[in-house]
Structures are given as structure tokens and as C-alpha cells.
Amino acid sequence: MQKMILALVLLITMEASAQNDKYTQVMLKNIALLDSAKSIDELQSLAGNFERIGDAEKTKWLPYYYAALAQTWVGWSPATKDKDANAAKIKAYLDKAEAIEKNAELYAVENMAATQQMLMDPQTRWATNGKDASVALQNGLKIDPNNPRLYYLQGMSLFNTPPQFGGGKDKAKPVFQKSLDLYKSATPQPLAPKWGQKQTEDMLAQCQ
Amino acid sequence: MKPKMIGDKMTVLLTALFFLTGLFFTGGLAAQTTVSGTVKDPKGHPVRGASISIKDSYDGAVSDSLGAFHFSSADKGTFTISVSNIGYNPYEQPITLGGGPVVLHFVIKEQLSELKAVTITAGSFTAGDAKRGAVLSSLDVATTAGSNADITAALKTLPGAQQVGEQEGLFVRGGAGYEAKQYIDGTLVNNPYYSSVPDIAQRGRFSPFLFKGTVFSTGGYSALYGQALSSVVLLESIDLPEKSEVDASISPIVLGVGTQQLSSNKRSSYGFSYNYVNVGLYFKAVKQIPDYFQMPQFHNGDANFRIKTKNGGIIKYYTTFAYSNLGLRRQDWDSLNYKDAFSLTNHNWYNNLSWREYLNNGWKMDLGASYSTNLDNIGQQLQDAFNRPKSFADSIFWMNGKQFGIDQRQDLSQIKAVFDKKLGGISSIRFGSEYMYAYNYQKFRSPVYPTMDSMYKFKDNFNAVFAESDIFLTNELAAKLGVRYEHSSVINKSDIAPRVSLAYKTGPEAQVSLAYGIFYQKPENSQLFYTTNVGFTKATHYIINYQKMSKDRIFRLEAYYKKYEDLIKTVPVNYFYSTFNNSGSGYAKGIELFWRDKKTIKDFDYWVSYSYLDTKRDYLNYTAQLMPSFAATHTASLVMKKFFTKIKSGVNLTYSYATGRPYYNFMLNNGAGGTKYNLAESGKTKDFNALNFSAEYVPGIGKAKAKSFLVLFASVSNVLGYNAVYGYNFSYSGLYKQAIVPPANRFYFIGCFISWGVDRSQDAINNNL
Numbered sequence: 001m002q003k004m005i006l007a008l009v010l011l012i013t014m015e016a017s018a019q020n021d022k023y024t025q026v027m028l029k030n031i032a033l034l035d036s037a038k039s040i041d042e043l044q045s046l047a048g049n050f051e052r053i054g055d056a057e058k059t060k061w062l063p064y065y066y067a068a069l070a071q072t073w074v075g076w077s078p079a080t081k082d083k084d085a086n087a088a089k090i091k092a093y094l095d096k097a098e099a100i101e102k103n104a105e106l107y108a109v110e111n112m113a114a115t116q117q118m119l120m121d122p123q124t125r126w127a128t129n130g131k132d133a134s135v136a137l138q139n140g141l142k143i144d145p146n147n148p149r150l151y152y153l154q155g156m157s158l159f160n161t162p163p164q165f166g167g168g169k170d171k172a173k174p175v176f177q178k179s180l181d182l183y184k185s186a187t188p189q190p191l192a193p194k195w196g197q198k199q200t201e202d203m204l205a206q207c208q
Numbered sequence: 209m210k211p212k213m214i215g216d217k218m219t220v221l222l223t224a225l226f227f228l229t230g231l232f233f234t235g236g237l238a239a240q241t242t243v244s245g246t247v248k249d250p251k252g253h254p255v256r257g258a259s260i261s262i263k264d265s266y267d268g269a270v271s272d273s274l275g276a277f278h279f280s281s282a283d284k285g286t287f288t289i290s291v292s293n294i295g296y297n298p299y300e301q302p303i304t305l306g307g308g309p310v311v312l313h314f315v316i317k318e319q320l321s322e323l324k325a326v327t328i329t330a331g332s333f334t335a336g337d338a339k340r341g342a343v344l345s346s347l348d349v350a351t352t353a354g355s356n357a358d359i360t361a362a363l364k365t366l367p368g369a370q371q372v373g374e375q376e377g378l379f380v381r382g383g384a385g386y387e388a389k390q391y392i393d394g395t396l397v398n399n400p401y402y403s404s405v406p407d408i409a410q411r412g413r414f415s416p417f418l419f420k421g422t423v424f425s426t427g428g429y430s431a432l433y434g435q436a437l438s439s440v441v442l443l444e445s446i447d448l449p450e451k452s453e454v455d456a457s458i459s460p461i462v463l464g465v466g467t468q469q470l471s472s473n474k475r476s477s478y479g480f481s482y483n484y485v486n487v488g489l490y491f492k493a494v495k496q497i498p499d500y501f502q503m504p505q506f507h508n509g510d511a512n513f514r515i516k517t518k519n520g521g522i523i524k525y526y527t528t529f530a531y532s533n534l535g536l537r538r539q540d541w542d543s544l545n546y547k548d549a550f551s552l553t554n555h556n557w558y559n560n561l562s563w564r565e566y567l568n569n570g571w572k573m574d575l576g577a578s579y580s581t582n583l584d585n586i587g588q589q590l591q592d593a594f595n596r597p598k599s600f601a602d603s604i605f606w607m608n609g610k611q612f613g614i615d616q617r618q619d620l621s622q623i624k625a626v627f628d629k630k631l632g633g634i635s636s637i638r639f640g641s642e643y644m645y646a647y648n649y650q651k652f653r654s655p656v657y658p659t660m661d662s663m664y665k666f667k668d669n670f671n672a673v674f675a676e677s678d679i680f681l682t683n684e685l686a687a688k689l690g691v692r693y694e695h696s697s698v699i700n701k702s703d704i705a706p707r708v709s710l711a712y713k714t715g716p717e718a719q720v721s722l723a724y725g726i727f728y729q730k731p732e733n734s735q736l737f738y739t740t741n742v743g744f745t746k747a748t749h750y751i752i753n754y755q756k757m758s759k760d761r762i763f764r765l766e767a768y769y770k771k772y773e774d775l776i777k778t779v780p781v782n783y784f785y786s787t788f789n790n791s792g793s794g795y796a797k798g799i800e801l802f803w804r805d806k807k808t809i810k811d812f813d814y815w816v817s818y819s820y821l822d823t824k825r826d827y828l829n830y831t832a833q834l835m836p837s838f839a840a841t842h843t844a845s846l847v848m849k850k851f852f853t854k855i856k857s858g859v860n861l862t863y864s865y866a867t868g869r870p871y872y873n874f875m876l877n878n879g880a881g882g883t884k885y886n887l888a889e890s891g892k893t894k895d896f897n898a899l900n901f902s903a904e905y906v907p908g909i910g911k912a913k914a915k916s917f918l919v920l921f922a923s924v925s926n927v928l929g930y931n932a933v934y935g936y937n938f939s940y941s942g943l944y945k946q947a948i949v950p951p952a953n954r955f956y957f958i959g960c961f962i963s964w965g966v967d968r969s970q971d972a973i974n975n976n977l
Contacts, residue, residue, distance in 0.1 A: 026266060041256075041272045048259040048270035056266050089257075089294045121759050123806070164853050 026053060027062065027191050034070055035195075040077055046070045047093070054096060061106075062191055064097035068109045069193070075116040083120050087113040104147045105193050107140030111153050133157070148186060149196045151179035155203060173207040176200055241305040244278040245312035247271040247291055255316060258293035262303070281305050295319055320633040320680050349416035352847055353860040354900030354925050356957055358411045359422065360401075363441065364864075365845040367766070367800035367817040368426035371866040371896050372838050374934040374948050376401040376410040379838045380426050381770060382796025382823030383438025383747075386732055390441045391433060392419075393524065393562040395578040396644070398620040402506070402532060403554040403584045407934070407948045408498075413508075413530065413556070420446040426800075427749040427768055428723030431674045431690025431707045432626060432640070437729045437747040437772070445560075447522055448477050448514055452965050455481075459959030460489050480511040496951045501595070502535030502551060521565035521573075530556045540590060541946040542607060542939045546598060551587040556580070570630035574640075577623045586614040599656055606940040609784060613653040618733065621645045639675035646670065646698075648733045660784065664737035668698035670730075676707070684713040694744075696730050701743045703728045718756040725749050731776050735788045743790050746773040760807035762815075770796040775827040780876055780883045794825025794833055814848040829874045831887045837935055840866040840896070856907055862900040868892040873938040873945070888942045897930045916964045925955040 030049050037043045047070035054063030068090050075086045090113040097106055114133035118125045134157070140150045155175035161167020183197040247258040254275025261268030267281040284306030292298040296316045303310060344352075344362060355361035360378055363369055370379035377385025390400040392414070402410040416422075421444040433440045449468040457464040466481025488503035510528035517523065535551035558580040565573045589611055592598045600607040626640035649665035676690035690707040707725035714720055728744040735742065753766040775792025804815035821841060824833040843866040851858040870892050874885040902923035908916070926932075931953065936945040 041270075044257045045270040045272075048261070048268060049266075051259060052261045052266050052268045055261065056264055085295060092294060162853060164856065 023053070023057060023060070024191065027066075031066065031191070034066060034073075037070070037073070040074050040079060043070045043074045047074070047089075051093065051096075059100060061097040061100040061103075064093045064100070065105060065109070065193065068093035068097065068106070068113075069195075072109055072112045072116075075113065083116045087117050102143075104140040104144035104150060107136045107143070108147065108149045108153060108193075110136040111140065111150075115153075115157070146182055148179045148182035148200070149193065151175050151182060152196045152200045152203070155179060155200070159203065159207070169207045173204070176204045176207060180204060240280040240282055241284075241307075242278070242280045242309045243267075243289070243303070243305075243312065244276070244309070245314065246275045247277065247293075247314045247316060248275050249296075250315055250317055255293060255296065258291055258296070258314075258316065260289065260291050260314075262305075263288040263290060263300075291316055318683060320635075320683055344422065346416040346419060346422075349422075351849055351858065351860050351902065351904065353862040353902040353923060354864070354898065355862075356411075356902075356923060356925070356955075357416055359414065359416050359419075359441070359443075360412050362416070363422075363424050365815070365817060365847050365862060366424060366426075367764075367802050367819045367843075368439075369819075369843075370821075370838055370840060371843055371864050371898075372934070373409055373896075373932060373950060374407045375838075376404065376412075378439055378441065380439035381768065381798060381819075382772075382794070382821060382825065382836065382839055384836070384838060387437035387729060387747075388439035388441065389433075389436035390443065392443045392526075392560050392578075393445055394432070394574055394576040394626065395560060395562070395622050395624050395642075396435070396620070397558070397578075398580050398618055398646075399556055399558075399582040402530075403552055403556075403582070405534070405536070405552060406550060407937075408951055413528065413558070414443065418445055418526070419443045426766075427770065428707070428709060428725050428751045429727075430688070431676045431692040431705070431725075432638070434672055434674075434692050434694055434705060434727070435670075435729050437727050437745060438770075445524055445526060445562075447524075448474065448516065449479070452477075453963050454965060455961065455963035457483065457959060457961045459957065460493075461485055461487055461957065462959065476513065476515040478511075478513040480509070482507075482509045484508075490956075494952055494954075494956060497949065498536040498538045498951050499547075500534070500536045501549065502533055504532065504534035506530060506532040517565060519566045521563065523561075523563045525559075525561045527557070527559045529558075530554070535587075537591065537595070539946065540610070541937045541944060542610075542941075545593065546607075547591045547593075547595070548610060549587075549589045549591045549595070553585040555583040557582075572628040574626040574628070575624070577621075579619075579621045581617065581619045583617045584614070586616070588612050588614075597655075605783065608654075608656040611654065611656055613655070614650060615653075616650040617648065619647040633680065635678055635680050637675070637677040639673075641671070641673045643672075644668070644670040648737075650733075650737055666698050666733075666736050666740065668696055668730075668736075670697070671695045686711045694728060696744070698736060698740050699730065699742055699744070700740075703744050703746075715756075717758050718754070721751075721753045721755070723749065723751040723753075731788065735776055738785075739787045742776065742788055743774060745775050745790065745792075747771065748773075760805065762802065762804045764800075764802040766800045768796075768798060768800075770823075772796070772825055772827075775825060777827060778829045778885075780829070780885065782883060783876060792825065792827035792830075794823065794827065794836075796821065796823035796825075798822060811853065812848070812850045814846065816847075817843075817845045819843045829885045830872070831874060831885055834872065834887075834890075835870045837869055837871055840869050842867045855905075857903060857905045859903045860901070862898075864896070864898045864900075866896040868894050868896070869935065871935045873936075873942055875938075875942050889938070889945070891936075893933045893935060896932055897928075898925070898932070899927045899930075900925045901927050916962060919961045920959075921961065922958045923956070926950075926953060929953045 030046055034046050037046055047067045050063045050067035050070060054060060054067065057063060071086065071090045071093060074080055075083055075090065080086050090109065094106055094110055111133050114129045114136060118129035118133060137150060137154055140147060155172045158167045158175060159169065159172035179200045183200060188194040247255045249255055254273065256271060256273045256275065258271045259268065260271065260277050262281055262283065265281065265283060267279055267283065269277040269279040271277045286302055286304050288300055289303040290298065290300040291314045293316065296318055299314060299316050349355055349359055349362040350357045352362045352365055363378060364371060368380050372379045375385055378388040379385050380388050390397045401412050404410060423442040425440045427438065429440050449470055452469045454467045462483055462485045464481060464483030466479065468477060468479035470477045485506040486503060491500055491503060508528065508530045510526065512526045515523045533553040535549065537547045537549045540546040540548050560578045563575040567573055590598045590607060599611065622642060622644040624640065624642035626638055628636055628638040630636045646668040649663065652662045654660040672692060672694045674690065674692040676688065679687045688709045692705040693702065695702040705726045705728055709721060709723035711719055711721040727747045727749065730744060731742050748771045749768065751766060751768040753764065756763045772794035774790040775794060776788050776790060777792045778786045779789055780786045798819060798821040801818040802815065806813040821839055823839050824835050826833040846863045848861045849858060870890060872887060873889040875888040877884060877886050902921065905920040908918055932950055934948040936947055938945050
């Protein structure tokens with residue numbers, strides 16, 4: 001009898017971990033696809049996959065985070081003309097994620113979405129979208145002052161601002177360096193965001 | 209052994225369980241249901257990026273660029289499949305899985321969206337920083353060469369406005385200056401300009417930096433506004449400032465200090481400023497044609513507070529007080545031996561209180577109240593070569609007629625309420641009412657004929673109710689229908705003014721708009737002093753507009769026809785006294801073009817305006833329908849702005865051109881038919897040209913977190929020194945005419961603006977990056 005109980009307990013825990021495993025497996029598979037995705041349709045479809053995982057799981061922010069991230073990669077594509085509409089999609093995913101947990105990684109995506117909108121017309125959007133982007137960055141750094149991706153984004157903003165307006169390579173370089181140091185010392189969890197180290201290294205090379 | 213046995217059994221059991229659990233999540237693999245299909249909009253265009261999902265499962269797909277999708281699911285039974293995409297109405301339907309492949313063709317409808325929807329642009333130029341469709345920002349106003357930060361002067365570079373240099377005001381599409389009105393936060397401004405000086409245009413009282421948005425309507429405007437036959441300028445004041453700051457302006461002409469204080473919770477602010485303008489030094493350095501015996505000086509003070517309310521509304525109060533005086537002598541046009549001496553003292557106090565609040569259920573409320581009082585003390589005298597007063601015999605009464613004193617006051621109190629309700633989607637209705645109480649008097653004194661001393665005054669209770677609705681049939685087609693009822697007690701007349709406009713989007717950036725409306729306006733104070741037995745003047749507008757607007761370029765083409773009825777006509781009684789009736793009439797028609805381009809050349813922004821105007825009117829002392837003396841057939845402006853990032857400086861050039869304007873001499877004759885005007889002489893002035901230049905140096909650009917911020921500004925109006933002639937003043941005899949010319953050929957300005965506590969460079973970047 002004891003054995004039967006033991007067996008049942010085992011069965012139940014295994015079933016539960018199998019469920020978890022299913023989530024982990026599906027997430028890992030989609031994250032791998034996201035890392036290799038090239039076309040807008042692929043990214044778009046991955047954003048949809050992550051959203052469905054999030055909707056089914058209901059208590060996990062990571063699927064929505066990755067949905068937002070995939071949508072952000074769509075936004076960086078020059079083929080995506082209407083960044084406002086794309087940013088609205090990113091925002092919708094972020095809202096769902098933030099309802100579960102508000103953290104620095106989400107602010108990093110928010111920063112990119114606002115930056116994409118700002119770049120459509122920097123002259124007039126500096127004060128609105130540009131401000132949103134910098135507020136998101138500041139908020140993120142408040143929560144997690146050691147997030148390498150936030151420093152990478154801060155570096156990008158400085159790198160792309162003309163020296164006359166307080167930006168430039170010289171200003172960006174130490175920020176990229178700090179970002180890279182943080183990447184090197186980080187030990188990310190299996191599903192946690194880990195993108196950005198390669199980009200930071202590339203940018204740092206450009207600052208030399 | 210026992211343990212081994214147990215171990216063996218366990219292994220078997222575990223293996224069995226493993227298979228079992230394995231079956232739980234892989235068992236369905238054999239019986240996958242494929243779901244495929246398309247997502248399209250009602251017009252049959254594929255919708256890309258729509259998310260199709262089986263609710264509460266991982267299964268689903270995203271539509272591709274052809275609108276197609278495909279996925280498989282292991283589930284069996286009845287589920288809900290949903291289709292969603294930002295900007296579209298979501299769609300759900302039941303789906304049965306497990307019974308073979310499912311093919312579904314979804315049609316989803318685009319949501320009506322304010323960002324995508326068409327806006328009505330006929331007759332209206334929206335200027336502002338935030339609004340889409342912005343044509344000019346407040347920095348554009350400041351950096352338009354020749355404007356010297358005067359809103360009206362900058363608006364004159366837009367099509368529809370005439371280049372009138374001898375009178376303040378906007379002369380729009382065959383309309384006189386007083387037929388254009390200014391509103392701040394919804395309420396009418398009674399004295400938007402500094403008090404008139406004969407033949408010298410005065411500036412507007414309000415700085416462009418007070419406002420976040422400006423709409424310059426050249427016709428066909430909303431039913432929320434009235435009492436302007438040709439045009440309204442709608443100014444919306446800024447909300448809370450971004451930071452606390454102290455600022456100062458220093459120039460040989462003006463000295464000013466001011467502050468804005470933002471509360472630490474960023475929910476409220478207050479501010480005040482003062483400036484003193486004295487052109488004495490400047491007039492000593494730069495010769496003026498008139499001889500100023502009292503150098504123009506202006507004291508201006510203002511104060512404000514702004515409070516954000518809980519629901520995102522805002523309460524704003526702004527008050528400004530101004531005192532000014534000046535005195536100047538010019539050659540008299542009846543006799544070369546004498547001079548006309550004109551003096552003016554003005555007191556003006558303006559108050560505006562507004563409250564915008566968002567109520568429940570999509571209601572929005574805008575309340576506004578304002579009070580203003582304006583007092584002018586005017587003196588007019590004939591002086592001899594030694595600047596001594598001179599009087600004449602009764603037989604040359606027209607000379608004595610040029611000696612008088614006038615004290616006049618205009619008070620206006622008003623309240624206005626507008627309620628706005630969103631009707632499902634983005635359509636909305638709004639309605640409201642306004643009430644104005646005006647008190648005006650004019651005291652006339654004649655030192656020569658004491659019997660002519662008189663006091664004219666009247667009060668007016670003016671009411672209006674209005675309703676308007678914005679109807680969006682689709683994102684491509686919108687209509688605005690409005691009606692306005694007005695009643696004025698002083699003339700005891702009412703009117704009903706309908707307004708209709710339509711807009712249709714013809715392409716992603718292009719649209720066509722139509723506008724029609726009837727506009728009424730009360731006769732002017734100077735007429736109502738003499739008779740109240742008059743009615744509203746009336747104009748009917750028909751406008752068609754085509755606009756193509758992308759991020760950095762705007763192209764507009766507009767044609768219009770305007771019909772004037774019941775214009776005020778002067779009925780002369782004798783040389784000194786006239787009465788008025790509504791027997792005037794007229795028309796205006798024209799074509800206007802606007803092109804602005806910030807894209808073609810980097811850091812270079814330019815716009816071109818052209819107006820063709822064909823107008824005639826029979827009004828005041830005109831003897832027939834004639835082209836009015838403020839109208840030019842062709843008017844054009846070219847405005848250019850270039851910013852040099854390296855040297856942190858910008859240069860701006862404006863070239864304005866207008867063909868000659870007609871001038872008339874209407875002489876009063878006592879003939880057989882009684883006292884009436886005859887057209888004694890008419891002609892056309894030469895063409896008008898002006899090239900204006902300004903430059904700014906902004907050393908603080910890009911210095912992040914700078915404690916102070918400096919702007920150096922310099923400008924020269926009419927660089928080439930072109931001799932403008934605006935018209936002629938005729939002698940009593942009609943034998944001599946004196947050209948109306950600007951007081952000096954060129955105007956120079958140099959100034960320095962400093963602010964502490966806030967980095968204004970953001971503004972400069974916005975404008976010039």
C-alpha cells in the first residue's frame with residue numbers, strides 16, 4: 001500500500017514536472033528559433049507563439065516578454081514602416097507581462113519600442129518618444145542597476161546622438177564597456193533574457 | 209533480496225508510469241488536427257501578423273504576408289478559436305478539433321482610430337508641437353525671419369493672409385482686419401493687439417511661447433466659434449512647465465525677467481514675469497520718419513497658475529497687465545506748414561480662467577471665463593513748425609476736425625462651456641453655450657468746438673448656443689456638422705449659422721476636404737456708438753482643399769468662394785457725423801498653395817505660400833463694389849531656415865511679395881442727391897517686397913544638465929531697404945496725396961535670452977536636429 005502511495009506521489013510529481021518541462025521545452029525551442037529568426041514573418045509568428053504560451057500559462061511573464069522582444073526585432077527592420085503600430089503591439093505584450101511582474105528587462109524592451117518610434121522623426125519626436133525612451137531606461141536602472149542590456153541600450157542612445165548634443169563615441173564607450181563587464185559576470189537562468197553581449201562587443205569595437 | 213525485489217518492481221512500475229505519463233503529453237501526436245486558412249479585411253486585402261489561437265492552449269499561428277496561416281493541434285473536442293490583431297476588432301468562434309482538417313477564412317474589420325482617421329483640413333492650418341497636422345510650432349514662429357516672435361507676423365507667411373503693414377490684424381481672404389478674431393483657450397480676446405496708432409501696425413500682446421498649439425483658420429471654421437466673418441486664430445495655452453526656471457531677456461529695446469515654478473509633485477505650477485520696452489535708445493540710433501515726442505514705452509506684467517486635477521484635467525489661469533504710452537508728430541497732409549501730433553496712453557488688463565475636465569462615460573468638459581478691460585486715451589493735435597498747438601477759422605473746419613481727444617474703454621466679460629461626448633469609436637458630439645457682456649464707451653472732446661463734445665456708450669449681452677458632431681463613417685470618410693445660434697441685445701438681432709465639412713482620404717497621406725458655413729459678425733463698436741439700428745454682417749464660405757502630408761513635407765492646395773452680405777455702409781450726415789446701415793455686399797474667391805519641405809536638404813527647412821485673390825466689396829464709404837484697399841491679387845512668401853549644428857547657430861530668411869493694392873479717395877459731396885461719397889481718385893500702389901533676416905546662436909545646445917541656457921538673437925527686417933508704400937492719405941482738397949510708409953525702412957533687433965534651471969536646448973534640438 002505504501003508502495004502504491006509512493007507510486008501515486010511519484011506519478012503526480014512527475015506529471016507536474018512534465019508539465020513544467022513542457023513549458024520549458026516549448027520556451028527553449030521558441031527562444032532558439034527567435035535567436036535564429038531572420039524574416040519578419042518568422043519573428044511575427046514567434047511573437048504569436050510566445051503570446052499563446054503566455055495566455056495558456058497565465059502566471060508567467062517570460063512568454064510575454066519574448067513576444068514583446070520578437071515584436072521589437074520586427075520593429076528594428078527597415079521594412080517595418082509604421083513603427084507606431086508596431087510599438088502598439090509591443091506595448092500590448094508588455095502590458096500583459098507587467099500585470100504579472102514589472103522588471104528591468106521589460107523596461108529595456110519599452111526603451112527600444114520608444115526609440116523606434118522616436119527615430120521615425122527625431123526632430124519632432126525627441127520630446128515625446130525620446131523622453132519615454134529615456135524614462136524607461138532610468139526606471140529600469142532603478143530596479144536593476146546591474147542589467148547589462150540597459151547599459152547596452154544607454155550606450156546605443158549615446159552613440160547615435162551627435163557630439164554637439166552631448167553624445168558621441170567617446171561618451172558611449174565607457175557605457176558599452178560597463179555593459180560588457182556585466183555580461184561577462186552574469187550567470188543567466190535557463191529561460192532568462194541573455195541577448196545583447198555580441199551586439200555590445202560589436203559596438204565597443206566601433207568605438208575604438 | 210528483498211530490497212532487490214522491491215527495486216525490480218519499482219523499476220517496472222516506474223517504466224510503466226513513464227510510458228503512461230509519456231502518453232499523456234505525446235499520445236495525441238498520432239491524431240493531430242491541422243487548422244489552416246486566411247485572415248483578410250472586408251475589402252479582401254490580406255491581414256499580416258494577425259494572431260490565431262486556440263484559447264487556453266499553446267496552439268495557434270500568425271498570419272503571413274498573404275494572410276495565410278497553418279498549425280496543428282493535438283486537442284480533441286470543442287474549443288474557441290480567436291483572431292486578434294492590433295488595430296482590428298477581435299473575432300472569436302467555436303471550433304471542433306479531432307474530426308479532420310479544418311479550413312477557416314476569417315474577415316476582420318479595422319477599428320476606427322483617431323490616429324489613422326482622416327481630419328478635416330479645409331480652411332485650417334494647425335500649428336502646434338504635439339498635434340499631428342502641425343504646420344508651425346512656437347519655435348517656428350520665433351525663428352521666422354521678420355516675425356520677431358509675433359504670432360500674427362508669422363501667420364502672414366501662410367497662404368490666405370495679406371501683407372498689410374500699416375494696420376495690425378490678419379487680413380484674410382478679402383476680409384478686413386477686424387473680421388479675424390483670436391481666441392485663447394476657447395474664449396474671445398477683445399484686444400489682441402497693442403492699441404492702434406494711425407498707419408503703423410502694432411504687435412500682438414501675446415508671446416508665442418505661451419501657447420502649445422495654434423490653429424489658423426482661414427475659413428469654414430467650427431460652430432464653437434463665431435463673430436468673425438473671415439478667420440479665427442485659436443490659441444491653446446501650455447499646460448504645466450517641464451521644470452522650474454528663471455529667465456531674463458536683455459536687449460537695447462526690452463528688459464525682462466520672469467519665473468515659472470513647478471511644484472515638487474509636478475501637479476501644479478505658478479509663474480510671473482515683467483518686461484519693459486523702451487525704443488528711445490533705438491530710435492536715437494536708427495532714424496525714424498515720425499518725430500517721437502514721447503518715446504514709445506510699454507510695461508507688461510503677467511502671472512499664471514496651473515493645476516492638474518485628479519482625472520487628468522487642468523485648471524489654468526493667466527492674467528496680463530500692460531501700460532503703454534507714446535507720442536509722435538508727422539507731416540500734415542493738408543498743409544506743409546503744420547504737423548499732426550498723435551499721443552496715446554493705454555491700459556490693458558486681461559484675465560483668462562479655464563478648466564478642462566474628463567468626466568465619466570466619455571464626457572469631457574471645457575469651461576472658460578475671461579475678463580478684459582482696455583482703456584485708450586488718445587490725443588490728436590495740429591502743431592506749427594515750433595510744435596505749438598494751432599487752431600483755425602471755422603471756414604477751414606476740416607483742419608479743426610483733426611484736433612480732438614478721445615477716451616475710450618472696452619470691457620468684456622464672458623463665460624463659455626463646452627461639453628464633449630465620445631460616441632462609440634471616435635465619433636463625438638459636442639455642444640455648449642457662451643455668454644458675453646460688453647461695455648464700451650467713447651468720450652470725444654473737441655478743443656475747438658466744445659459743442660461737439662460727446663459721450664457714446666453701449667452695453668451688449670451676447671448669447672450663443674452651439675452644437676457640433678464629428679462623424680467618422682470609416683477611417684477614410686469623416687463629416688463635421690454644426691450649428692450655432694447667436695443673439696446680440698444691443699442690435700436686438702438673432703442669427704442661426706450652419707457649418708458643414710467633409711473629409712475623404714484619397715491615399716495614405718492624401719485627402720480632400722470640403723467646407724461650407726455661414727458666419728455672422730456684429731457691427732464694430734465705432735459704428736454701434738452711432739446707431740444700433742443695424743444687423744449682423746454675413747459671409748458664406750465654400751472651400752475645397754487637397755492636402756498631401758508626409759513626415760517632412762506638406763503640400764496643400766485650396767480654392768474658395770466667399771459671399772458677403774449685409775456689410776456695414778456709412779451713411780454720411782455731414783462732415784463730422786455719419787450713421788450706418790447694412791446695405792453693403794461683396795465677394796472673394798481665390799486659390800492658395802502651400803508647400804513645406806524639411807527633407808530634401810539636411811538641416812534646411814523651407815516653405816512657400818502663394819495666394820491668388822479676387823475680391824470686391826461695397827462697404828463703409830465705398831461708392832460701389834471695389835477691390836478693398838487691403839487686398840492684393842497675388843501674395844507670396846518664401847520662408848527658409850537653416851541650422852548649422854557645428855557652430856550651433858541658425859540663420860533664417862523670409863521673402864514676401866505682394867502685388868500693388870488699390871487706393872481710393874472718397875470725397876464727401878453735398879450734391880443734389882444729398883450728402884454722399886464720390887470716388888475722386890483711385891489707383892494702385894507699387895508692388896510690395898521685403899527680405900527679412902534673422903539669426904540665432906545657441907551655445908548651450910547639447911550640454912546635458914546645463915544650469916543656464918543662453919540664446920543670442922539678431923534680426924533685420926527689410927534687409928534690402930525696399931521702400932514700401934501701403935497706400936495714400938488724401939488732403940481735404942483731394943489735390944495732394946501723401947504716401948503711407950513704414951516709420952523706418954529697416955528694423956534691427958538684437959537680444960539675449962537666458963534661462964536658469966532648465967535646459968531649453970531640448971527645444972532647440974526638436975526644431976533643428
